[in-house]
């Protein structure tokens with residue numbers, strides 16, 4: 001029996017103005033274990049999948065499971081496939097939250113599978129496969145490397161990746177109990193943006209990178225403003241506009257939708273508990289339950305935590 005366990009962190013994409021480019025890894029990890037059961041009799045292509053933690057009640061445990069699909073794609077690519085596969089997921093990243101749970105599942109499946117069969121794929125190969133499957137390099141890339149990253153697709157489709165400096169800090173995440181699929185949050189966006197809105201974001205994307213690197217709290221608030229996606233998405237989530245205001249009143253230096261939402265991310269040097277409570281109260285006021293986390297930045301990305309053969 002050969003077994004590999006990897007962890008992959010949560011990620012918050014966009015960070016306000018860096019729509020589809022910037023992403024930040026957070027210290028909340030999913031754990032994926034792949035086990036190859038290679039007895040002579042165990043010739044089965046049906047995976048055995050067990051899931052505990054976040055999404056255990058709603059994620060599929062059949063061949064449509066994302067970890068399985070990623071592993072299966074890798075086995076096909078490298079031309080090696082265990083005769084029987086067990087997958088165990090310990091999920092801490094809430095599903096459908098705007099915290100990169102799909103990116104974590106895809107990366108977990110690819111990375112564990114690559115190690116399990118000595119697939120020999122490079123980091124670039126894995127990142128390309130993950131982005132093809134998941135479509136959001138602003139989640140995939142920070143989950144892979146940790147910290148703050150910039151991922152820009154070239155006209156030839158290849159990713160240009162930069163790992164950017166970031167000061168240690170904690171981020172308050174509040175997830176309202178509201179279903180907003182990423183596809184729906186993307187469908188709400190216009191196909192064209194006014195030039196003035198593009199200019200608004202270009203300048204702030206530069207400022208936000210600099211403010212995060214320096215831990216410059218006064219600069220971070222104005223830098224994290226956005227006109228390309230948040231104005232269209234915030235109205236889709238009950239209480240979200242009030243949640244932004246409540247976070248700021250409670251002392252947050254900057255607030256952003258986490259990815260496509262429905263989570264909100266608040267950045268502050270202190271008062272994290274009070275900020276989380278204020279945001280949760282804003283959702284309670286519109287009848288939505290919510291959950292909150294205060295998470296340090298994950299300075300390192302995915303990790304292999306055990307390997308047994």
Ligand code: HSE
Pocket residue numbers: 013014019020021098100136138139182186229259260
């Ligand atoms: N940049 C993507 C979006 C992230 O905002 O739609 C999706 O997780």
